[in-house]
Amino acid sequence: AKQFVEHRPEYQVNVQYLEQVQPKDLDASEIEARLGATWISEDYITQFMAETFHTPRYYVGDKIKVQYAEVTGQWNVMGKSVDSYGNALVTSTYGTQRANAYRLLEDALNLRDTKIYDTIQDADGEHRELNRKETMLAQQKQELIKEEFKEWIFKDLHRREDLCKIYNERFNSIRPREYDGSHIQFVGMNPEITLMPHQKNAVAHVLYGNNTLLAHCVGAGKTFQMIAAGMESKRLGLSQKNLYVVPNHL
Known part of the structure; x- marks a missing residue:
């Protein structure tokens, strides 16, 4: 409308009325930012991963990185097993021995509850069986990662302003x-x-x-x-x- 009125100034009144009814920008406290939300960029997810799991710098962006495929709508954490040895944050604090933090992060991004299966060999052959204990432990760690993300995402001022701007431009377009x-x-x-x-x-x-x-x-x-x-x-x-x-x- 503003571009149009540059050549047709008689429509300036329309611009004024449109500006009056624009939805008020939402601030961070009014926005739900969760893992898996596609409006949050890969870079921010990678930053969260690196800061929370203390991923070695020489791995970040090279051997370990977060990718989102718009065609399939799937998130992928590349190199999930690279940092599995010697990093207690990955295998204990935010993960388990059976499902490290990178796998749990990937499942959370894809809105999946992590499940751990054991391979059982018996007279009928080989089959997979849900390990309830390990599954419960993994899902508890997954919830911890989600909570950490909620605490982290708006903590930095620059990141908060950027994400609020993106959210308001993309979604805050309806006024009752x-x-x-x-x-x-x-x-x-x-x-x-x-x-x-x-x-x-x-x-x-x-x-x-x-x-x-x-x-x-x-x-x-x-x-x-x-x-x-x-x-x-x-x-x-x-x-x-x-x-x-x-x-x-x-």
């Missing part, structure tokens, strides 16, 4: 419609009854919004709102028969 019922005349209503502004707005919501939840507190006048909305709907030809259903306990 605000209904104004000040113009409704309520033909035929008892003149002794005067609806409050919020009640008129609620009636407008019912008339124009197609579906409505009147989530008002006790005493806010929901009964008047429903009756007035029903009468207006019938008067305007929006409904033929209105049915009000009230549970017995109410």
Whole structure:
């Protein structure tokens, strides 16, 4: 709109009105940033991995790195076994001997709960059996990694500002419609009854919004709102028969 108005200044008023109704930017406390969210870049996931697991610098980005494939929607941690020996953070603090931290991170990125299987050899041959103890331990470590990520992701100021900007630009584009019922005349209503502004707005919501939840507190006048909305709907030809259903306990 701003680019268009450069050549057609008479539409400047449209730009002004559009700016007035833009959704307010969300801050970090209002944004859920979780492992696996594709709007968080590979670089940030790699940084989290390196700082949390103390991955040796000479491995990061070369032998161990995080990749996301847009075609398949899959995350991959390359070189999961490279740093498995001698790093207690990988095999004990954030991982187990059966599932190291890099594997748990990859599963978390792909929204998978890690499961550990044993290969059993018996008379019927070879088959895999779930190891419940190891699985429970691995999933506990996986939850720890997720919690660490929540603590880490917005801790750095630059990273927080960058991610908030990305999130708001990509997703924060919807603003709930605000209904104004000040113009409704309520033909035929008892003149002794005067609806409050919020009640008129609620009636407008019912008339124009197609579906409505009147989530008002006790005493806010929901009964008047429903009756007035029903009468207006019938008067305007929006409904033929209105049915009000009230549970017995109410």
